[in-house]
Amino acid sequence: MSDTGTEAAQAAHATQTIRRSPLHDFLAPDSIAIIGASTDPTKRGYKAMVGLIKGNYGGKVYPINPKVPEILGVPTFATLDDVPGPVDLALICTPAATLPGLMAECGRKGVKGAVILASGFRETGAEGARLEQQVLEAARAGGVRIIGPNTSGMFNLHKQVNLLDLRNVKPGDIGFISQSGNMLLALVLEAEHNGHVGFSTYVGPGNQTDIGFNDYLRYLGEDEHTRVATLYVEGFRDGQRFLEVAREITPLKPVVVYKSGATEMGKKAASSHTGALAGSYAMTVDLLRQVGVTVVRYSDRILPVAEGLALLQQARGKRVAVIADGGGQATITSDRLSEAGLELAELSAATRKRLAAILLPQASLVNPVDVAGSSDANPEVLAQCMEIVADDDNVDAVFLVGMFGGYHTRFAESLLGGEMRAAESMIELARRVDKPLVIYSLYAPVKPPALRRLHEAGLPVYASIEHAVRVLEALGERGIYLAHQHGQPLHASATPREDMQAMFARAQNEGRDLYEFEAKALLRAHGVAVAEDVVAHSADELAAAVARFGERPLAMKVVSKDILHKSDAGGVKLNLVGESALRVAFDQIMSSCRAYDPNADIRGVLVTPMAPKGTEVIIGVVRDPIFGPVLMVGLGGIFVEILEDVAFRAIPLSRFDAESMVEQLKGRKILAGVRGEPPIDKPALVELLLTVSGIVRAYPQLSELDLNPVIAYPDGHAVVDARIITNRAVMSA
């Protein structure tokens, strides 16, 4: 269990330092008006009344209905203006068309927030979008914040506010923001069926017209009743802001995100490799993890993972000690831990000696520890084993696997006492050590007494090894994030250079992207090692290249704003030695490119020494419409093109980000050197990523960047091709 006192103290501290979210004013309201309150039991305007009254809401309830004098014994008002006191929150159950007028009314009344259930807005087309904009403007004019429209509603169970007609929702630690009302229902039923923890606040953000995920996240981060912020997201509207808020919240409390659209790839016509891969689910996952968010891939893992993060200590790392009372499940556990990137902790000799002292000779003392019958007559042995391995410095988390809780039905009734004593020992151990105890029991579905006791004491028991392993993974990742990633300084912006600003301005004035030699000049200006190059506007200028580079083999590439795919146009010649070879190549390039595009504006060719062979890396940047500037790295060739083996980070990067994105690649074995080849210069690659991050911050005129390939060597690297797409909308100073 996490130390609630400390977390609460941290949260209190956070509340002081972070600007307090205005959402508290109406998500924990002291007075609620129900506009469109109804006496029809099938209507939301009736169900919300039931939810508030049966839920023992302590604040004021004002049903607005001009036709009936009272609803469920509560006197109604004809209009909002008639309500005598202040109104924190309005639940609006009337159709879309009424909303602009009602927003003005709410503004007059000083209503702080409005939940708009109606659909018929942006999601229906252009006319609905116009109406939605009107509603937003009316709300802004009156200072009213909007939840929705097109939302399933909200509840705040610790304030007894329940505007949904959901029964049997247990108050608890999980704050949930979900774009699917069905997903809320599914989790509530699952929590009820499996005895999970309950919920604090739920909000359906609907169209996010005004309040978006980032605002709700800040609210949940500050909410004292929420121990884990859990989000079901179909789409972010302001992803960049969400990342900023998440970076602030995740150190204070865990944030769990399920993002739907896992297999959806970016659909826009891509003008670069990076553009083709950006916008993907994989990118979203990388960016969320960069700021400490736990991303859950399958919807049936949302609740177990959120519960584990809410109730258990984070782990300091990924080394798990397994205590099992059966070989089969020990093997399954090893498989799943390994797949999840977790490790079986190597137990110290002292630990093994202590285990040997209490276990039968046939027990396996090597992790996974299989007690092999040692606990059959005395289940307390399991708790003792957990205590012993928890004391081992090589262990970051303890995982109990097997039949605990069912010993008294499986072996002998008389074992119940031992099971209850073992449960108490586990509870005390969890309070004492700063490592998580994760428990899987095959008896979890039937909730025997010892497991009920653990649950009541705040130790979750999982009915699936797979789910328990996901919890261990999330606890380990969170611990590693907090220890290594959180708080790392973000790489500063480069200082923009006047000559480079002028270069961008020229390109923008000419309505074009940067030429390759300009892109390389920008990199060179900011300290990136780029080979020298010479631009020859005519064949006669090739002599200068020969004079500069001598007998080194050279590459020649066409310079034209109109030719994007130089190789396809026959605009690239390689391994040229001597002036006559250059002249032949020049003529070939000119004629090929003219044939390829007779109207192309061809400025000449770029001549540069060939780079030696090495490992091809691709580095890219896009400005994602949702998440802002994003950097991508991958290995060249099939790794990017066939396997889509790339890693993303939002800009700016920390050094940890740059290092971890390289380590994340499946092809990292290649970078580390295969078949006896030396490893590439990873520190130099990391430096290059950070430099690119700094350049992108310094030049808003830069829209996309592709360094493809960068050839990495055991000592440094060469940027062989560079492409920078300008942002025509951002003019240079």
Added chain:
Amino acid sequence: MSDTGTEAAQAAHATQTIRRSPLHDFLAPDSIAIIGASTDPTKRGYKAMVGLIKGNYGGKVYPINPKVPEILGVPTFATLDDVPGPVDLALICTPAATLPGLMAECGRKGVKGAVILASGFRETGAEGARLEQQVLEAARAGGVRIIGPNTSGMFNLHKQVNLLDLRNVKPGDIGFISQSGNMLLALVLEAEHNGHVGFSTYVGPGNQTDIGFNDYLRYLGEDEHTRVATLYVEGFRDGQRFLEVAREITPLKPVVVYKSGATEMGKKAASSHTGALAGSYAMTVDLLRQVGVTVVRYSDRILPVAEGLALLQQARGKRVAVIADGGGQATITSDRLSEAGLELAELSAATRKRLAAILLPQASLVNPVDVAGSSDANPEVLAQCMEIVADDDNVDAVFLVGMFGGYHTRFAESLLGGEMRAAESMIELARRVDKPLVIYSLYAPVKPPALRRLHEAGLPVYASIEHAVRVLEALGERGIYLAHQHGQPLHASATPREDMQAMFARAQNEGRDLYEFEAKALLRAHGVAVAEDVVAHSADELAAAVARFGERPLAMKVVSKDILHKSDAGGVKLNLVGESALRVAFDQIMSSCRAYDPNADIRGVLVTPMAPKGTEVIIGVVRDPIFGPVLMVGLGGIFVEILEDVAFRAIPLSRFDAESMVEQLKGRKILAGVRGEPPIDKPALVELLLTVSGIVRAYPQLSELDLNPVIAYPDGHAVVDARIITNRAVMSA
């Protein structure tokens, strides 16, 4: 639902054509002796008595115990010999040391099968293994078959035989063989908690001393009460035989296998690339799927998948129509279907028109169909939608996703009638169409009336989209297997050639593997296109190579039985043109190889034309100690070395096997041609795989084979290197 009548008829037919398993005689026994029957309630010799008597076993029970006159009212016998009638099955609860004697006793009595609970055999070391061998010999001498030893026992609920002390196990359709007793317990509790189908026969195979997985599988295949054979396997003893039996059983009924050790890689020191990758979990999965087995990767999917296969129609393919009553879950469903390799069926115009006629305008008629509120007031709309899409020829399976079953609690009590009518329509539809109806409901955990009705009628309802998708995947794979793979002729053995037999004999006499030129000769002898080569034993013989190959660039490789890694030894020279270049290369190879291994027996060099560039493929064969001869294919380079992107099939292969193993590779995009390159000649590659399969069958002297690389072209391919390891134990004719 599958048509039970037809399946039963098929099973009956199978029973006639397949030799009837001898296991029926004692897994469905008419008389049981309990050796070591006890009055101590904690002992298995007591619990089994309780299981039989409380379970209303209809046959004879003979407790063997010389010390008490009766147990639970059943008269005891001092020894087995004292039992008056025949004994089909003996449950033996006494320690390991008593077993050799008891086996002799069982033999005298004519006991057909014995369940040996005791441990202390092979699993404890050499002494235990000797004892186990003694027990086996005694049993064989007396004609007694052995379950175990070191087993958790067995039950056959349709015969009321329950030798375990498990309560609340519902009789049903799932036959289960599990090397982990805990896994049985876990599934029984899960089935009880979630209301799944029950079990027919369970056996713990223990050490598989006598009876192995293949025998149990045949029994379950023939057992009329088992509709799905489900196996939890830690290790096969005779995998090759298991594959043979599975090939016979899977057409008759589904077989589900969970194999533990998913992340365990082959541990033997590998003498070839293929050797290094064989023996892996991935290989086991490929071989099991080759014979129609459904492999389940996570243990919490065993029960849902087994239940779905037991109760539902197989699908004809992978095209799924989704009917959802909420956009969020429709999106999740699309993600999961796509990840599982399933497709969203493209609904016909007629289908969309029929849907439009019953749905609201805002409904999405493109699969996934989102009814968008159309069913809120009338849940029968869901059943109507299912019927409409089930009629579409483009649809192989129907998947209902959402709140069905909970409409009367979610919207209005009055909807219960509509839900019950919808359930009846679904049941009728399932009986009428030969496509599976798979149902996910977020209300499944609370078992509302309509879902209970579906369950009772044999239509499972899943509480997890993820699990339901796994069921759809399994049903689709099974349908495709039966339609395309099952019954395909297996590629015949090649006819062994005398000269090749003699070549093997020479190598074996010399205690060596085949030389590369011999391996290539073997391939050439069986029709594989291998480039000509010349062996030069001295520099003076190089002239012959020049005479033969002229000015073509040549490769030269050392010929030595002692040099396995020719490149490492400096034993390979490439791109040689002209006799002087050959002579220089010859001298360099000789001196390098002598320096590498002064004692190497160097016979000369092999000279062969260089193959043009193309796509590198690797083909390998091993004789796996468990599964017998196995063929592997992969793409060369990083695909094999870094990504382990290979596919396996047991030899002999069908044409479908050869085709599907190529299609299974992640790198198949490369074979299909990337970046405008033409595709490789896949039919020729398939032919090569089949030829290799035939060669391996023809020559038992061949132990391992590595064709690395084969260079594939748009037209044919070139086998550039070939290595064949001889089996020194199999002498040639």
